Structure formats: structure tokens, C-alpha cells
Amino acid sequence: MMQISTTRSFLLLAALTIGGAGIAIGQTEVPAAVKARQGQMQLQSFYLSTLGEMARGNIDYDADAAQASADSLVAIAAMDWDPLWPEGTATSEVEASRALPAIWTDAEGYAAAWDAFGTAAAAVQGVAGGGLDGLRAEMGALGQSCGGCHDDYRVSND
Template sequence: MIVRTAVCAALAVALSASAVIAQSKAIAERKEIMKGVGAAAKSGAAMARGSAPYDNAKAVEIFVVYANAAEKMPGLFPDDSKTGGETTASPKIWEDMNGFKAAMAKWGAEAKAAQGSVKDIDSFKTAFGAMGKMCGGCHEVYRVSK
């Protein structure tokens, strides 16, 4: 009986640990993706302001980063990742998952369109500004400020 209790306790601990690892993995992956988005945004802002020279290849790559993030993000919000890992994800994501997925799809589509439409600094500023508004709108709804 003692052995069976010990085995059950060990199994419970192992299952709890694996759930925490899964939760942490989703949160860590979201954070890593958003760090990349932040770095791309910083680079884009520098070009848009003129503090960095305009580079069309870099401009397109910014929108590639955005599109890739938009594609990956919806799958990184399992129910067990609502809390922990210093997440800033708003409960609104899980309350309105269809709305969140639609916002990600729109962001991704706009980022893909921008990849083909950006030809010079003026077209970049237009597309980058529109993307910035989309980012801000999504953060307003689906992110909790620290």
C-alpha cells in the first residue's frame, strides 16, 4: 500500500511538472516571437524616422517577421497558459479566441501585402504606420500592461 501511494504521488508530481513545462513553453515561445517583432519594429521605426538609412530588403524582412508571428501566435495560447511565466496576455484572448485569431489573420494578411507593396521609403512609411496601428490596437485589447 505504501509503495502504491508513493508511486501515485510521484506520478502526480510528474504530471504537474509536465503541465508547468508545457505552460512555460507556450509563454516562452510567445515572448520570443514578440521580442523578434519588437526588434523588427525598432528597426522599422529607425528607418521611418530617418535615423537609419532606408534599406528595402530590411523593410521587406520586417513584414516577413510580422507575417510569421501572425501565423504562429494563435496556436500558442492553450488554456493552460493563461497565467505564469510573467505573461502579459489578456484573459480577453481566451474569452474571444475567434476575435483574436481574426486579428492575427488580418495582421498577417496586411504584413504579406506590405512585403510586395514596399518599394521606397514613402511606401514603407505608409505600410509601417498602418502595421503600427494594428499592433497597438491588438495590444490594447489582448495585452495586459505591466
């Protein structure tokens, strides 16, 4: 009789542990996606800032650093970021999120904005290491691609 009670207790404890882990996974899944996409945006900002500071003359132009930054932006644009945008992670649903619901209600528009970023990043990649003039010529379109997405799909800093 004691054996059955111990087995039942063990099974109950195991079920509670597994169930609790499932709940914990469910609770951390959405915040992990938000944190990951915030990391993505921080990386984009870092590399874009490097290029922008060179283009504005605030830091010395460095062909290798410019090329590496542009290459990194293209790599970011090429990654599959869909898993970072699960439904239920808009700013109204997750406090840490700055994503507007339009990302999900206008998925085609958001995808087009992301594609515009990738196209602009590729154009910068093609000239970044070749001189400051080429970099400056392409930075406007890259900045506009970022701003256009932020205008429609992100809560403003203001």
C-alpha cells in the same frame, strides 16, 4: 523473496520517476507556452522596430533589410500560434503572462486582430524593398494592428 522485494522496489521507483516526470511536464508546459509567445512578440517587435526606425528616418533605409524584416513579419503571422495560447495562461493565472482573459473570452475578436496584423504585414511586405515612400505609406496600418491587439488583449506597460 529478495528478488520480489527488489522488483517491487524497482517498479515503485519507476512509477515514481514516471509520475514525477509527468508532473514536471505538466508544470513546465504552461510556462513554456508563455515563454514561446513572449519570444514571438520579441521577434515581432525586433522586425517592426527595424521597419519603424527606417520609416521615421532614425536609421538609413536599406531595401534588403526592410524586405527581410517584412518577410519575417509575414512568416510570423503565418505560423500556427494556437498552441502558445492554452487556457489557463492569462495574466491572472501565470505571473509572467501579460495576456488578458479576453483572448479566451473573445476568441473571435482576438483571431480578427491577429488576421489584421497578417494583412498589414503582407501590405508592408509588398512595398518594403521598393523604397522608403512605400514603406512609410504602409507602416501606419501595421502599427495600428499591433496597437489594436495590445489595447484589448494585453496588460499595458503603464
